[in-house]
Structures are given as structure tokens and as C-alpha cells.
Amino acid sequence: xxxxxxxxxxxxxxxxxxxxxxxxxxxxxxxxxxxxxxxxxxxxxxxxxxxxxxxxxxxxxxxxxxxxxxxxxxxxxxxxxxxxxxxxxxxxxxxxxxxxxxxxxxxxxxxxxxxxxxxxxxxxxxxxxxxxxxxxxxxxxxxxxxxxxxxxxxxxxxxxxxxxxxxxxxxxxxxxxxxxxxxxxxxxxxxxxxxxxxxxxxxxxxxxxxxxxxxxxxxxxxxxxxxxxxxxxxxxxxxxxxxxxxxxxxxxxxxxxxxxxxxxxxxxxxxxxxxxxxxxxxxxxxxxxxx
Ligand code: FVH
Numbered sequence: 001x002x003x004x005x006x007x008x009x010x011x012x013x014x015x016x017x018x019x020x021x022x023x024x025x026x027x028x029x030x031x032x033x034x035x036x037x038x039x040x041x042x043x044x045x046x047x048x049x050x051x052x053x054x055x056x057x058x059x060x061x062x063x064x065x066x067x068x069x070x071x072x073x074x075x076x077x078x079x080x081x082x083x084x085x086x087x088x089x090x091x092x093x094x095x096x097x098x099x100x101x102x103x104x105x106x107x108x109x110x111x112x113x114x115x116x117x118x119x120x121x122x123x124x125x126x127x128x129x130x131x132x133x134x135x136x137x138x139x140x141x142x143x144x145x146x147x148x149x150x151x152x153x154x155x156x157x158x159x160x161x162x163x164x165x166x167x168x169x170x171x172x173x174x175x176x177x178x179x180x181x182x183x184x185x186x187x188x189x190x191x192x193x194x195x196x197x198x199x200x201x202x203x204x205x206x207x208x209x210x211x212x213x214x215x216x217x218x219x220x221x222x223x224x225x226x227x228x229x230x231x232x233x234x235x236x237x238x239x240x241x242x243x244x245x246x247x248x249x250x251x252x253x254x255x256x257x258x259x260x261x262x263x264x265x266x267x268x269x270x271x272x273x274x275x276x277x278x279x280x281x282x283x284x285x286x287x288x289x290x291x
Contacts, residue, residue, distance in 0.1 A: 006030045007151040010063040012056065012079060013096075014041040018069040020126035021095070021155060022050055027130065028154040035059035037079070060086035065093065065148045066115075069122075073098040073106060080113075088114030091144040093152075095120040095136070099173070100166030107140055107165035118144040119165040121172025122155075129155050139167035182211070184261045188252075195255035221283045230277065230284035238285070239278030242269035 006029050011022050014036035022045045025032045035053045036042050042052045053059035056079055060066060066087075070076050076096050080087065092115045094106055103119040110117040117140050124134035134156025138145055145152070145160055152158055161167040189207055190200045224230050245266055249259035268285045277284050 004029070005150070007065060007148060008033070008063045009148070009151050010035070010053070010059045010066045011069065012036075012059060012066065013069040013071075014045065015069070015071065016126045017095070017122065017129075019045060020129040021067065021069055023048065024130040024154040025151055026050060028151075030151050030154065031063075033059055033062035056080070057083045057086050060090060064089065065091050065144075065151065067093045067095060069095045072096060073102040076106065077109075084113040090115045091118065091141070091147060092116070093118045093120060093144060093148060095122055097121070097172070098169055100170045103139075103165040103169045116141040116144045117165060118148070119168045121168045123172065123175060124156055131156065135159055137161055137168040137171045139163070140165040186211070188248075188257075188259070188261050191257045192252060192255060195257050221281075224281060224283050225286055230280040232279070232281040236282070237279050238269055238282045239273050241282055242266070242273045242278070245269060 008031040009025055010033045011018055011025070012035050014022065014034060018034075018036070019041070022032050022034055026045065026048050031051070032045070032049075033051045033053050034042050034045055035056055035058070039052070039054070042050070046052050051062070053062060060083060068076050068079070070079060073094075073096060076094060087110060092110045094103070094117070098106075107117040107119065118138055119140045121137040122129075122134075123136060124131075128134040136152070136155055136157070137159050138152075139161040140163065142160065142163065145158070149158070159171075161171060186207065190203065193203045194200060245262075248262055249266070252259035252262075265285070268288050269282070271288060272278075272280075272285055
């Protein structure tokens with residue numbers, strides 16, 4: 001912590017997200033040193049008060065707290081491996097998107113290099129950083145979180161999940177899985193009505209209302225999964241759904257639209273029905289995903 005109660009931070013990576021993080025830190029008065037592979041991308045934040053390091057080693061030497069926000073874990077290793085000695089005594093906070101396994105490997109590697117490690121999964125797009133809508137999953141060293149807390153608070157909400165560095169990316173990717181499933185349905189719906197000349201804008205209110213209503217199943221599904229009980233006393237069992245689902249693909253084919261985004265669910269539903277669970281809920285498909 002500097003004398004003014006601000007936390008000096010180094011940020012590696014000035015892509016769209018790294019730049020948003022730096023701007024949030026600078027706006028809150030934290031001294032920031034930046035490094036980016038393409039030096040010209042530092043000009044904007046330099047004009048706002050960031051100190052620009054010309055080498056990664058210089059950036060590591062500048063501050064104990066080092067945030068990495070690069071494209072992927074390979075690029076983090078590419079940047080840090082050659083200067084690993086400079087990580088000794090540092091607190092490395094990696095906000096790069098990756099898998100739980102990659103985070104655990106990075107955490108062990110950072111510790112071997114003498115650094116404490118905190119992983120993070122950013123649940124925001126760059127313009128959301130610093131707004132109430134933004135939050136970040138963290139896992140790994142709680143000590144690092146404590147030391148960097150005033151700086152990290154500038155990005156948005158803090159959701160700490162525990163000492164295992166893999167937990168932040170696990171939760172991040174689980175939410176992204178939900179998001180992409182949502183996108184798949186939305187893209188398919190627009191493509192289908194679009195094939196009949198219905199404008200997406202015209203259809204949007206109907207789709208919004210339907211998606212909002214359907215999201216109400218989330219908590220009920222969670223109860224079923226936690227209880228391992230997919231027996232349903234409601235009207236939409238998987239036997240009925242497996243029989244009706246082919247119509248989505250048939251209608252798409254009739255309309256000249258690909259149904260490839262929807263295809264993977266059908267064989268899973270059929271398997272579940274064939275295994276004797278036709279009277280149960282669709283959510284029981286989760287049992288087939290467990291390997
Ligand atoms: N932008 C978003 O909406 C999402 C929101 C959620 C979190 N993600 C993740 O954040 C990481 C960074 O994303 P980004 O948006 O900043 O990505 P880019 O604008 O593409 O910038 C990439 C930066 O990484 C540098 N870089 C790439 N490869 C290397 C390398 N081999 N060595 C050194 N640096 C590298 C790149 O440098 P340059 O191209 O400017 O020289 C940028 O600084 C990411 O994990 C998202 O999944 C963002």
C-alpha cells in the first residue's frame with residue numbers, strides 16, 4: 001500500500017480488457033505500471049497517468065502486485081517464463097481466461113518461482129469494468145486477495161471461492177456454458193423465423209418474454225440435480241420432449257436452416273428414454289454428461 005492508501009499495481013496486457021482494468025485503477029488513484037507486447041497500445045493509458053515499462057522484467061520489478069490479463073495461458077507463460085526469477089516475492093493475479101487445470105498448473109509454477117498466486121475469472125465485458133454489473137471470481141491465495149483488495153475492488157464485485165486456483169475458472173466457464181447455451185437457442189430462433197421473412201427486431205419481444213419465463217426452471221432443476229431425483233409430476237416429461245424435439249430439426253430443414261446447433265441434445269434425450277427414464281424430467285440428461 002502506498003502512503004496515500006492506494007495500491008501500486010503492475011498490469012501485463014493492454015488488450016480491450018487489460019486497458020479497461022488499468023483505466024479503472026487509474027480512475028481510483030492507484031499507481032499503475034503497464035507492459036504490453038505491442039508497445040503502442042500503452043499510449044492511451046500513459047496519457048491517463050500509467051507508467052510504461054519497456055520490458056516485462058522492468059514491469060515485475062516496479063510493484064509487488066502483478067496482474068496478468070493476456071489472451072490465454074500460453075501467452076502468460078510466453079511472457080513470464082523467460083523472466084520467472086523476477087516473480088520472487090511477487091503476488092501474481094492472473095485474470096486471463098483458462099481452464100481449472102491451467103490455473104492449478106500456473107499456481108504451482110508461480111509458487112515454484114517464489115510468487116503467491118491468485119486466479120480470476122472476469123464476469124464482465126470491458127465497458128462493464130468498474131460498474132455495479134461487473135464481478136470477478138477469484139480463487140487461490142486469500143493473502144494476495146487481501147493485499148490487493150482495494151485495487152481489485154475498482155473492477156467490480158469480488159467473489160472469492162477458496163484456496164484451489166481452479167475454482168475461479170471452473171465457475172467462470174460454468175457461467176459461460178450457460179451463456180453459450182442461451183446464445184445457441186437465440187441464434188437458432190432468429191434463424192428460423194428469419195427464414196419466413198420475420199424480422200429479428202419484430203420477434204425479439206416474444207423471444208425475450210419466452211426466455212425470461214423459461215429461466216424460471218433454473219432453481220427447480222438445481223433441486224432435482226442435488227437430490228438426484230428427476231421424477232416429475234409436471235406435464236413435460238422427457239419422453240414427450242424427445243418425441244417433439246425432432247420437429248425443431250425438421251422445421252429447420254423445411255425452411256432451409258441448419259439445425260446443427262441443436263443437434264447434440266437429441267441423442268442424449270433418446271438415450272435417457274431408452275434407459276427407461278421417459279417419464280422423468282429432461283434435466284436427468286445431466287446423468288449422461290458425467291464421465
Ligand atoms: N474482452 C472480453 O469481453 C472478455 C471478458 C471476460 C474476460 N476475457 C478474457 O480476458 C483476457 C484478455 O482479453 P482481451 O479482451 O483484453 O483480449 P485482446 O483484446 O485480444 O488482448 C489480448 C492481449 O494479450 C496479448 N497477447 C496475446 N498473445 C500474446 C503473446 N504471445 N505474448 C504477449 N502478449 C500477448 C495482446 O498483446 P498485443 O497483441 O497487444 O501485443 C493483448 O495485450 C482473455 O483471456 C479473455 O478471454 C475478456
